[in-house]
Amino acid sequence: MTQTIKLAVIPGDGIGKEVVPEGLKVLEAALEGSGVTLETTDFDLGAERWHRTGETITDAELEDIKTHDAILLGAVGDPSVPSGVLERGLLLRLRFALDHYVNLRPSKYYPGVATPLADPGDIDFVVVREGTEGLYCGNGGIVRTGTPQEIATEVSVNTAYGVERVVRYAFETAQARPAHHLTLVHKHNVLVNAGHLWRRVVEEVGTEYPEVKVDYSHVDAATIYLVTDPGRFDVIVTDNLFGDILTDEAGAITGGIGLSASGNLNPVGEFPSMFEPVHGSAPDIAGQGKADPVATISAVAMMLSHLGLGTAAARVQAAVDADMAARAAAEAVGAPLVRTTSEIGDAIAAAVR
Amino acid sequence: MTQTIKLAVIPGDGIGKEVVPEGLKVLEAALEGSGVTLETTDFDLGAERWHRTGETITDAELEDIKTHDAILLGAVGDPSVPSGVLERGLLLRLRFALDHYVNLRPSKYYPGVATPLADPGDIDFVVVREGTEGLYCGNGGIVRTGTPQEIATEVSVNTAYGVERVVRYAFETAQARPAHHLTLVHKHNVLVNAGHLWRRVVEEVGTEYPEVKVDYSHVDAATIYLVTDPGRFDVIVTDNLFGDILTDEAGAITGGIGLSASGNLNPVGEFPSMFEPVHGSAPDIAGQGKADPVATISAVAMMLSHLGLGTAAARVQAAVDADMAARAAAEAVGAPLVRTTSEIGDAIAAAVR
Ligand SMILES: CC(C)[C@H](C(=O)O)[C@@H](O)C(=O)O
Ligand SMILES: CC(C)[C@H](C(=O)O)[C@@H](O)C(=O)O
Numbered sequence: 001m002t003q004t005i006k007l008a009v010i011p012g013d014g015i016g017k018e019v020v021p022e023g024l025k026v027l028e029a030a031l032e033g034s035g036v037t038l039e040t041t042d043f044d045l046g047a048e049r050w051h052r053t054g055e056t057i058t059d060a061e062l063e064d065i066k067t068h069d070a071i072l073l074g075a076v077g078d079p080s081v082p083s084g085v086l087e088r089g090l091l092l093r094l095r096f097a098l099d100h101y102v103n104l105r106p107s108k109y110y111p112g113v114a115t116p117l118a119d120p121g122d123i124d125f126v127v128v129r130e131g132t133e134g135l136y137c138g139n140g141g142i143v144r145t146g147t148p149q150e151i152a153t154e155v156s157v158n159t160a161y162g163v164e165r166v167v168r169y170a171f172e173t174a175q176a177r178p179a180h181h182l183t184l185v186h187k188h189n190v191l192v193n194a195g196h197l198w199r200r201v202v203e204e205v206g207t208e209y210p211e212v213k214v215d216y217s218h219v220d221a222a223t224i225y226l227v228t229d230p231g232r233f234d235v236i237v238t239d240n241l242f243g244d245i246l247t248d249e250a251g252a253i254t255g256g257i258g259l260s261a262s263g264n265l266n267p268v269g270e271f272p273s274m275f276e277p278v279h280g281s282a283p284d285i286a287g288q289g290k291a292d293p294v295a296t297i298s299a300v301a302m303m304l305s306h307l308g309l310g311t312a313a314a315r316v317q318a319a320v321d322a323d324m325a326a327r328a329a330a331e332a333v334g335a336p337l338v339r340t341t342s343e344i345g346d347a348i349a350a351a352v353r
Numbered sequence: 354m355t356q357t358i359k360l361a362v363i364p365g366d367g368i369g370k371e372v373v374p375e376g377l378k379v380l381e382a383a384l385e386g387s388g389v390t391l392e393t394t395d396f397d398l399g400a401e402r403w404h405r406t407g408e409t410i411t412d413a414e415l416e417d418i419k420t421h422d423a424i425l426l427g428a429v430g431d432p433s434v435p436s437g438v439l440e441r442g443l444l445l446r447l448r449f450a451l452d453h454y455v456n457l458r459p460s461k462y463y464p465g466v467a468t469p470l471a472d473p474g475d476i477d478f479v480v481v482r483e484g485t486e487g488l489y490c491g492n493g494g495i496v497r498t499g500t501p502q503e504i505a506t507e508v509s510v511n512t513a514y515g516v517e518r519v520v521r522y523a524f525e526t527a528q529a530r531p532a533h534h535l536t537l538v539h540k541h542n543v544l545v546n547a548g549h550l551w552r553r554v555v556e557e558v559g560t561e562y563p564e565v566k567v568d569y570s571h572v573d574a575a576t577i578y579l580v581t582d583p584g585r586f587d588v589i590v591t592d593n594l595f596g597d598i599l600t601d602e603a604g605a606i607t608g609g610i611g612l613s614a615s616g617n618l619n620p621v622g623e624f625p626s627m628f629e630p631v632h633g634s635a636p637d638i639a640g641q642g643k644a645d646p647v648a649t650i651s652a653v654a655m656m657l658s659h660l661g662l663g664t665a666a667a668r669v670q671a672a673v674d675a676d677m678a679a680r681a682a683a684e685a686v687g688a689p690l691v692r693t694t695s696e697i698g699d700a701i702a703a704a705v706r
Binding site: 083084087088092115116117118119135136138140141142144146147148149150151152153154155156157158159160161164187188189190191192193194195196197200219220221223224226227228241244245246247248249251252253257 | 436437440441445468469470471472488489491493494495497499500501502503504505506507508509510511512513514517540541542543544545546547548549550553572573574576577579580581594597598599600601602604605606610
């Protein structure tokens with residue numbers, strides 16, 4: 001077990017800068033008395049930095065980040081930055097350079113949270129999204145740009161190596177959960193090449209996990225099930241783009257991506273893993289203390305668990321669950337809690353202690 | 354105006370065979386006294402045919418279909434057929450060979466229909482999905498099949514030619530609707546090549562439609578809006594795969610793809626367009642008279658409109674709307690209508706007359 005956590009912190013833009021301090025506050029509370037100390041390095045990355053210097057991230061910064069045990073990311077982005085610059089230049093650069101081949105996104109419905117579904121039922125599943133392949137490789141190009149003869153391609157690259165390792169992680173995840181149920185989501189009736197590879201690998205790896213029940217859903221059908229019967233899912237494994245789409249929809253049905261956390265994992269520990277709230281930088285509410293830090297705090301729980309600090313992780317998660325229950329209770333008696341970003345952080349940190 | 358409609362009919366498999374006769378019944382009712390006569394040719398295509406002959410569709414059948422004015426398709430497919438065989442060999446073969454570059458999918462919420470949303474609000478939008486490009490081209494391949502070094506690719510091909518014509522159709526559609534509102538859905542922050550092309554074309558064509566208000570949503574965000582605020586959409590234009598995904602989710606929020614119709618259009622009339630319910634062959638309920646023919650009947654209304662028979666189309670659509678209202682009224686007094694497939698067809702045909 002690490003005795004010092006060397007944490008790279010990327011607050012980013014907008015509310016990213018407000019929620020990250022709350023995540024750190026709760027992290028410190030969780031580590032008190034554990035013998036584990038925290039050492040943080042701040043990285044000034046995101047839209048502001050890009051406007052100031054024209055840089056997304058330098059090679060030196062990337063090397064520096066690699067010397068850390070984990071990364072906590074708030075949110076990056078601003079409408080003033082052209083589309084793709086920060087996504088490809090910073091976020092995806094980090095995911096690819098740090099070989100974040102598992103993007104882990106739990107979806108859980110907390111009773112009392114406002115949801116667009118008439119009857120959300122019992123939603124508690126995890127999406128294991130591939131993070132280093134598929135349509136996110138940046139493979140493809142344009143010929144005859146800007147002409148009536150323009151052709152633009154995007155190539156989804158899928159390797160047995162890349163699919164096998166994320167599928168194995170998904171089986172391990174399913175094996176560790178009570179329901180032992182894994183759903184492959186793809187579109188193998190149309191994307192026959194990639195679809196065939198994903199099916200073969202799931203079948204082959206599945207023989208090593210006889211207790212895990214495996215089924216399959218086309219991505220289009222999966223978007224229906226998320227709305228009509230989300231309780232059917234336990235662990236979903238899918239490619240990079242389908243995972244992007246499904247986890248946003250999953251965020252919507254559980255009451256907003258404002259509550260969801262995400263781990264960009266390098267499970268073998270060759271590079272630091274990165275933990276973040278799923279929400280964006282929300283420039284419209286930035287600087288007003290209105291942002292809910294609970295997704296960032298859940299990201300901290302994921303990080304602790306990834307670093308092998310299971311007890312501390314469980315304490316943070318329990319404190320988050322208790323806070324969500326307190327919100328529901330207050331809501332139920334018609335007196336919803338009104339708290340600033342840091343008041344929520346304080347309350348959860350106190351509960352952790 | 355056509356004086357005889359030469360209609361190619363593909364009942365297909367399962368409930369396809371039950372709903373198509375109801376569609377034809379209503380079509381005949383709509384044409385009575387109009388001076389337009391109907392001439393149908395049945396094509397035996399689908400899972401049963403494939404099991405019997407090993408063929409999906411022959412070149413001769415395809416040529417024969419091309420001599421028709423339109424195609425009415427029930428549903429093809431059965432779990433006994435390997436994935437991809439009928440999709441690629443029949444459905445996509447038809448869409449590509451007949452240059453169905455617009456896939457038109459209206460989504461409308463009928464009050465009283467059971468929906469998973471707590472408050473569906475006023476849902477009434479149309480998805481204009483590209484039908485002949487993107488990831489559906491069958492471009493891509495596998496190297497080192499079945500080995501640990503396997504690489505499978507899928508290539509999304511987007512041309513200015515292909516994007517321009519579907520975008521133009523979408524602008525025309527938006528121009529003809531009261532809200533004059535078009536939303537481009539893509540993922541241009543990651544799929545920068547194709548994304549750039551789609552944006553450019555929407556901008557350029559948009560200058561010709563100054564009354565149409567244009568906005569943009571990433572596909573992942575669009576899956577959220579469909580659940581949290583579907584009323585925001587009027588006309589959506591998007592690529593082949595995103596359209597596939599969004600229209601299934603749209604079906605779910607409006608109370609099931611069982612009610613949705615789809616037109617695979619060749620707007621320039623070089624080849625016959627194809628109209629179909631969005632639902633599948635539903636082998637589990639086939640042969641029991643339980644299938645709801647309303648999606649097929651809506652497809653017939655789309656077909657009439659495409660063939661320039663606007664009055665007949667409006668009568669069919671009004672009869673469908675009236676039937677949906679009757680269902681809601683019966684439901685509201687706790688006495689839901691219980692009718693067989695053909696009883697529903699009879700009722701709507703009578704209303705058309
Ligand atoms: C910002 C964007 C590159 C990113 C993605 O598409 O992966 C985001 O949508 C996410 O899900 O983390
Ligand atoms: C059956 C399949 C090929 C098809 C598609 O993906 O287009 C279907 O899902 C649809 O939406 O019509």
